[in-house]
Amino acid sequence: MYVADMEELIPQLDSPAHLKDVKTGKYIITNQSHAKIYGLSSSSELLGMTIHDLDCFMHKYWGNNVDEMNKIESSIINSGSSVRKNASSWLNIDGHLWVHNVIKTPIRNNLGKISAILTITDTLNTQLPRHEIFNIYLSHYKSSQIAIIKFLEQHNILRYFVQLPTKAELNILLTKIKLTHNKLVAQNLYISLKTVETHMTHLYQKSSDLKTVIELLS
Numbered sequence: 001m002y003v004a005d006m007e008e009l010i011p012q013l014d015s016p017a018h019l020k021d022v023k024t025g026k027y028i029i030t031n032q033s034h035a036k037i038y039g040l041s042s043s044s045e046l047l048g049m050t051i052h053d054l055d056c057f058m059h060k061y062w063g064n065n066v067d068e069m070n071k072i073e074s075s076i077i078n079s080g081s082s083v084r085k086n087a088s089s090w091l092n093i094d095g096h097l098w099v100h101n102v103i104k105t106p107i108r109n110n111l112g113k114i115s116a117i118l119t120i121t122d123t124l125n126t127q128l129p130r131h132e133i134f135n136i137y138l139s140h141y142k143s144s145q146i147a148i149i150k151f152l153e154q155h156n157i158l159r160y161f162v163q164l165p166t167k168a169e170l171n172i173l174l175t176k177i178k179l180t181h182n183k184l185v186a187q188n189l190y191i192s193l194k195t196v197e198t199h200m201t202h203l204y205q206k207s208s209d210l211k212t213v214i215e216l217l218s
Contacts, residue, residue: 003029003116006019011029011032013033015033015121016031016037017030017034017119017120018119019116020116022077026049027048030043037098051069051070052066058093061091061092076104076105076106077106077114080114082104083104084101087100095146095150096154097136097140097150097154098125099125100121103120103121103122104118104119129174131174134147137150138167151170165203165207166202171189172196172200177218182196182197
């Protein structure tokens, strides 16, 4: 594949994708899904920027992502081979989780030299069980309360809670969605049936419509 081939491919992809010049590190082709991660209204706003430009306001969301990507791309340039990284996770500009596989591929010019690196991602948020997504949220936030808020926000169910559920309550709810019966939930979490029933009672008290919450999370 050549750079010219990317001009039609990248904008059509649903998941974030981009092409980066290896000399300057600047984005030369990207798509709307990529721009949305950073809260940008148009993919054209990314053109000419580098990952270091993005790090100025994204560092608190993606941590050491810049160093990691630089190492991967350096290895691609040196080896001439593609690199795949599975289940990478960081937060977008809204603080919501993005779990994804990423494939980085060297793109050569007509002289056969690597002139750009193509990055294509595969978003996994809807493919992973909800309890796994919640656990990843907890790993990204020091405050479990903020993790709970962001998890509920991303799944469009925060509005159904008049009081925020606790970490234990949300874990029980997510497990119940998977296993249905309280007894199975208790066995899975190694807690008593009474504890499950108590937490479920609290969830009904804290939610204006727990039935809808369960439907949206299922």
